[in-house]
Each structure stands twice: as C-alpha cells, then as structure tokens.
Amino acid sequence: MKEVMAIVRMNKMNQTKRALSDAGISSMTAKDVLGRGKGLVDTTLLEGAEKGYEEAIAQLGQSQRLIPKRLLMVVVPEKLVQKTVRTIISVNRMGKSGDGKIFVMPASDAVSIRTAEGGDTVLDGIT
Amino acid sequence: MLMIRSIVRPEKVDNVLAALMEAGFPAVTKVSVVGRGKQRGIKIGEITYDEIPKELLITVVKSQDRDFVIKTVMQAARTGDKGAFGDGKIFVTPVEEMYTISSGIKETPEGEAVEVKI
Numbered sequence: 248m249k250e251v252m253a254i255v256r257m258n259k260m261n262q263t264k265r266a267l268s269d270a271g272i273s274s275m276t277a278k279d280v281l282g283r284g285k286g287l288v289d290t291t292l293l294e295g296a297e298k299g300y301e302e303a304i305a306q307l308g309q310s311q312r313l314i315p316k317r318l319l320m321v322v323v324p325e326k327l328v329q330k331t332v333r334t335i336i337s338v339n340r341m342g343k344s345g346d347g348k349i350f351v352m353p354a355s356d357a358v359s360i361r362t363a364e365g366g367d368t369v370l371d372g373i374t
Numbered sequence: 375m376l377m378i379r380s381i382v383r384p385e386k387v388d389n390v391l392a393a394l395m396e397a398g399f400p401a402v403t404k405v406s407v408v409g410r411g412k413q414r415g416i417k418i419g420e421i422t423y424d425e426i427p428k429e430l431l432i433t434v435v436k437s438q439d440r441d442f443v444i445k446t447v448m449q450a451a452r453t454g455d456k457g458a459f460g461d462g463k464i465f466v467t468p469v470e471e472m473y474t475i476s477s478g479i480k481e482t483p484e485g486e487a488v489e490v491k492i
Contacts, residue, residue, distance in 0.1 A: 252377075254403055255475070278404045282403035282432075282470055285389075313391075313404060317389075318432075332473055339475045348474035350377060350469045 249328045251358040253319040254282060255339045264333060266338045267321070272331055272371050281313035284345065288362040313319040316347065321355050327372045348359050375483045376440055379469065380431045381462040382451040387429045393450035403432040410458065413459050428462060434469055436482060438472040465490055 255263060260277070267275065295303030325333050332349055339346055359369040382390055387404065394402060408425040415424030435443050444464055453461055472481045478490045 249470070253475075273459070280403050281403045282401075284401045286400045316388075316404060318403060318405065332471075333490065333492055336473060336475050336478055336490060340478060340492070342476055344476055346474075349435070349473035349475065350470075351471035352377060352469050353466055 248322060248324050248348060248357060248370060249353045250352045251319075251321045251323060251328065251331050251335075251349060251350065253321075253335050253339075253347060254280070254316050255319060256336065256345065257315055257317050260335060262338050263319070266334050267331070270330055270334045272321060272323060272372055274321070278318045278320075280316050280318045282316050283313055284299070284348075289315070304346050322357055322370060324367045324370050324372055327331040375472060375481070376424055377432065377434050377462070377467045377469050378440070378443055378447070378464060379467070380433075380451065381407070381445045382431060382447070383460065383462060384427055384428060384429050386451045386453075387431070390431060390447055390450040391447050394443070394467070395444065397434060397446045399433060399439070399446075401433060403483045404479075405430040411460065411463070416460075419437045439448060440466065454478065 257279075264275075267273070292303050320336070323332060328351060332351070336350055356365055357367075357369050359364045362369075381453075389443065391402060391404075394400070407430045408424070408427050410424040410426060415422050415426060417423075431447070432445065442464070447464060452464055468483075470482070473479070473490065474481075477492065479487050480490050481487050
C-alpha cells in the first residue's frame with residue numbers, strides 16, 4: 248500500500264474530489280496549506296509589469312511569497328496508485344507552474360479504528 | 375528522494391524559510407499543527423497545555439542533499455546556541471515517485487524522468 252500526497256490548487260479541489268470518487272477512490276484527507284515551489288517567474292506578472300500596471304510592478308520585487316494550496320493525502324492499495332496519480336494529474340493539469348506536485352510514499356499498514364482490522368481490506372478498491 | 379518533515383516553532387518559520395531559500399531549496403509546504411512532545415506539554419501552575427501550536431514544514435529533496443537540508447533546518451530552527459525543549463523534530467521518509475502536475479513528468483530516485491501520458 249502507498250500513500251499519495253498531492254499539493255494542488257485550491258480552486259481545483261471540487262473537481263479533484265469528484266474525479267477521485269468517480270474513479271472509485273472515495274476516502275481522502277485534505278488540508279489547507281501554504282507553500283512555495285521552485286519559484287518560476289509568473290509570465291502574466293511580467294507582461295503586466297511591461298505594460299505598466301502598478302499592481303504587477305509592486306509584486307515584482309517580492310521574492311517567493313507563500314501561496315495557499317490544498318494538500319491531499321490518500322492511502323491506496325498498490326494497484327490503484329497509477330489510477331490515483333493519473334486522475335489527479337488529468338484534473339489539475341493546466342500546464343502552468345503552480346499546478347502542484349504529487350509524491351508517492353510507502354505506507355506499511357492501515358488499521359481501521361472502528362473494526363481494528365488491518366491491511367489492504369480497509370482501503371478503497373478492495374471489497 | 376526523501377521527504378523531510380520538520381516540526382518547528384511558529385516564530386522560527388520565517389528563519390527556516392529564509393535559510394532554505396538561501397541554501398537553494400525554495401520549495402516548501404507549510405502546515406499549522408498542534409502537538410506535544412516528550413515533555414508531555416507545558417505545565418504552568420495547575421494547567422497543562424498539551425496542544426502546543428507548531429508549524430510543519432514539508433520539503434522533498436534528493437537523497438544526497440539530505441544531511442545538508444537537515445543541518446540547515448536545524449541551525450535555523452534552534453533557539454539560542456544550545457537549543458531548548460520544544461524546538462521540534464525532523465522526520466525523514468522515503469519518496470518513491472514524484473510527479474509534476476503541470477508537465478506530467480514523473481521522477482524516481484534513480485534519476486529517470488519520463489512524461490506520463492494521460
């Protein structure tokens with residue numbers, strides 16, 4: 248089983264949730280986070296500054312503010328990892344920097360608190 | 375590839391972020407959390423506070439940068455020279471795959487980078 252941790256845009260959350268549940272991955276945890284990335288330059292900002300918009304110019308000097316994002320955490324069985332990743336990418340991909348990252352990490356066990364069951368049976372996609 | 379999760383004091387976050395930026399690791403995610411440590415919280419008079427606010431900083435780095443990043447965070451998050459209780463902890467976990475959503479590129483610890491077709 249693997250833990251998939253994705254950092255996505257806030258306004259894509261509803262679509263992501265819907266797409267994941269359509270793909271049969273219904274359980275997940277999400278959290279509001281702040282973050283910054285590699286710090287690629289925003290081209291719209293540069294264009295705006297070239298055209299002389301004051302707001303754009305004011306933002307130019309500031310280096311790397313923290314940007315609000317959503318952190319998604321899903322634990323899925325091995326065979327659903329690719330599906331989860333693909334679903335998240337297909338919904339969130341706009342082709343611009345700031346779209347987010349997905350990390351896949353090993354998870355050693357999952358235990359349902361209600362039934363005290365362990366292993367893959369407590370996860371999505373296993374009936 | 376490793377995920378480095380550091381729990382630091384809220385007032386030290388700016389310090390750590392600046393240090394990481396300077397060290398060449400700009401990508402960080404910050405989460406507000408509450409928690410307690412080995413000291414079982416803080417006892418002031420009769421009242422014990424065991425949900426102490428902290429900030430969790432998540433950063434994913436290449437395996438060879440591990441010691442450098444840990445050192446950077448540790449130096450920046452420490453209170454004074456010797457440090458104090460409550461300065462936080464750093465956890466390191468392996469990351470098997472990393473995807474950049476905007477380009478669909480998948481990276482693995484072995485250094486391969488392939489584009490995922492959707």
